[in-house]
Amino acid sequence: MSDVEGEAGDFRVTLVKKPRYIREDKCTGCTTCVEYCPVKIPDPFNQEISKNKAVHIYFSQAIPLITYIDENCLYLKEKKCKICEAVCKHEAIDFSAKPEKVEINVGAIILSLGFEPYDPRLRDEYKYGKFKNVVTSMDYERILSSTGPYEGEIRRSSDLRHPHKIAWVQCVGSRQVIEGGNSYCSTVCCTYTQKQVILTKDHDPEAECVVFHNDIRSYGKDFERFFQRAEVLPNVRFIRSYVNILKEDPVTNNITIRYSTPDGGVKDEEFEMVVLSVGLCPPKGASLVAEKFGIELNEHRFCKVDSFVPVTTSKKGIFVSGAFSGPIDIPESVFGSSGAATKCGELLNYRRGKLATQRVYPEERDVRGEEPKVGIFVCY
Numbered sequence: 001m002s003d004v005e006g007e008a009g010d011f012r013v014t015l016v017k018k019p020r021y022i023r024e025d026k027c028t029g030c031t032t033c034v035e036y037c038p039v040k041i042p043d044p045f046n047q048e049i050s051k052n053k054a055v056h057i058y059f060s061q062a063i064p065l066i067t068y069i070d071e072n073c074l075y076l077k078e079k080k081c082k083i084c085e086a087v088c089k090h091e092a093i094d095f096s097a098k099p100e101k102v103e104i105n106v107g108a109i110i111l112s113l114g115f116e117p118y119d120p121r122l123r124d125e126y127k128y129g130k131f132k133n134v135v136t137s138m139d140y141e142r143i144l145s146s147t148g149p150y151e152g153e154i155r156r157s158s159d160l161r162h163p164h165k166i167a168w169v170q171c172v173g174s175r176q177v178i179e180g181g182n183s184y185c186s187t188v189c190c191t192y193t194q195k196q197v198i199l200t201k202d203h204d205p206e207a208e209c210v211v212f213h214n215d216i217r218s219y220g221k222d223f224e225r226f227f228q229r230a231e232v233l234p235n236v237r238f239i240r241s242y243v244n245i246l247k248e249d250p251v252t253n254n255i256t257i258r259y260s261t262p263d264g265g266v267k268d269e270e271f272e273m274v275v276l277s278v279g280l281c282p283p284k285g286a287s288l289v290a291e292k293f294g295i296e297l298n299e300h301r302f303c304k305v306d307s308f309v310p311v312t313t314s315k316k317g318i319f320v321s322g323a324f325s326g327p328i329d330i331p332e333s334v335f336g337s338s339g340a341a342t343k344c345g346e347l348l349n350y351r352r353g354k355l356a357t358q359r360v361y362p363e364e365r366d367v368r369g370e371e372p373k374v375g376i377f378v379c380y
Helices: 032-036 074-078 083-087 137-144 189-203 223-231 286-293 330-347
Strands: 003-007 010-017 040-042 051-053 100-106 109-111 134-136 165-172 208-213 236-240 243-248 255-261 265-271 273-278 318-320
Touching (some): 189 208, 189 273, 255 273
Parallel strands (some): 109 318, 165 273, 208 236
Antiparallel strands (some): 255 265
């Protein structure tokens, strides 16, 4: 989105469509170009744990399910290669594609920009990026996934072994009134950690899982039951304590965590993997979006919304859904999106039916006396 003008009921929005260098009308998603591409890059969808090619399908359920070429392509950078163009049987590669500007006229706008995961590199004590087996919850989510870097097996990046003792550190980047942290609660971290613990136990019933937390906040309907289900699993401990990620064993790459307990004092304990449960931050470019759309942000740089109608922004005709309004989980995002769509319908109700046109069907042909025919239509 490059520009927006107008008012409620009559917005003129200018969009910039970036080239994918693949013709959508010709590509069949066969991925032959991916097979032959010589450029390997860290896969952003898999949190850069695994490798991908400069031409690829972003993720396995992408729509449309066709490839695109990113900025790491040798031809786009150095005018070399073009192997993909040579092997594509459908002539779908088009390096001459340019960015397109598309202008649309709309009556209302819904901003659904999502969120940005907190980056633990901002705080040195988490050792993320320094210790090999310290990962974020987003990394671990991809590790658990069947379409992830290890095809659903839980492995350590240092040696690809299965970890049997894993620690989770809660409130990373949330509920911290210090430099590099956010003072608000991100609402989802406790529950997704419990989900990850349950899935880890499904993968390995003998695994030892330890969750270090400030306190448990299970937001949402019935999520307290989710916590109660997780805490009674064998070899699962919930410990209320701030922690210090102390050191990495140079031989095993195991991580030592120092924490305190009410009755046992300060303890050091070694883990094979540490998962940082990162919080939710405002999306990148939120300030620029707010400036272009003329909306206000709150003190945490999320979209400022009406307390009684939390899908309504400070500008008429512009609504918000999802985590751009503040940290929320998936169910709340879904019904928030429905609420935003309903408010759009309410705003534009006066135009209902004004653009409708009468359907015109072709006249039926008289087939009496002709030889009967049978049509079979099969999904392709």
